[in-house]
Amino acid sequence: MNCLEFRRRLGSEPASALDAFVTHRQECPHCAAAQSRADEFETRIRRAVEVPAPFNLADRILLAQTTEMRHDQRGRRRGVVVIALAAAASIVVAFIALRQPEQAMPALAGLVIEHLNEHVVSATDMESPVPKQAVMDAFAARGVSLASVPDGVNYVHKCPAGPYATVHMVMPESSGAVSVVYVADKPTMQRVDFRHDGMRGREVPLGKGSLIMFAAAAGDFDAIESGWRAALEQGVAGNDPVLPGLSGLPASREPFSGPVFRRALVAAP
């Protein structure tokens, strides 16, 4: 290997272990000096590309994998277990899920919250409930048929969250505005409650997608989840597409008169 060949290799593969490369470096002081400079630059490149990874990434992946594995095992047993036992098991699973402590923010919720940070909904855009047909149309545009529309959707918009198609809604509730985002084409693995920047969040697998709620307080999450579960998982329900009202929620609402939504969220305790 001559100097020209060495420098070409050095520029493309500085850590090359080729015999000829190593031998030339030992024999040519100019090329050895060039190698030292290249090594220093490589260290800088390495430092730059080694962006910090989330500290609990491996644990979250393993949790997702074991959840999927259990789901598969349950699927294989389907047909063997009688309906009553399955129902009882579901209740136990639901109970355990409800009792689970809050976890780190899931990745999908992270994408949604990035979108919420960028998409500021002003108070004037959500002063009064939007027509239920507008909500149904937004879901239909995402390929989702709703059996009903829960009361109290004061804002609806078709938005992207990362690469995913979502329906972004705001539901002003008694304990403050709740951002409700349905990710139509990305089912999540499990129901998770989380905290982020002092805010509360919940990610729920619903229908063929995921429902993500984000607010200053989690007090209304159960009622909202129950309303959307009815809307998304009960199929098309006859002639009346409108739910009479969610349990625990007022049937009619006062116009929302808070400040700009994100500011309200940031300022909330």
Added chain:
Amino acid sequence: MKTVYPPMDSRQHQFEALVRGHSTDLYRYAYWLCGQDALAQDLVQDTFLRAWRALDKLREVSAVKAWLITILRREHARLFERKAMPSDDIDDLDLPDPQAAPERRTEESALRQAIATLEPKYREPLLLQVLGGFTCAEIAGQLGLGEAAVMTQLFRARQKLKGQLGNEEQAAEISEL
């Protein structure tokens, strides 16, 4: 106190070792592919779930990193084919290392910006080499290119980085040869 784990089969052990050994590098690679933290985490999780389902097909343990990278690249391509999103805009690069001295942070930030602005055809082989530790021949296999083409892309990637960082002298030194 020592943590007591429930007994696991060897397949589960193997998978856990894969996740703990490679998730950080895969996350970094995914981050530079898509430019978004949350999406990168999503990609890495989907990659490992796919790897779990196909673990029995892994014949050569020494090639596991290349195997995972291949799965991740396919997941990324699948996602972006479906969504038709730009893959080369990396906007959010504010990732300071709290351990680093301020001057190093500035230098790393400039270098990160320079890497982010590289065309994907230069950036990707560079990442495979620096993060994956792959040789030019292995990168050529991953990307379906010839080894000479990969060497040229890596050479130009470094020239462009040095050029962008103002190290014209070093860039010239290489290009003169």
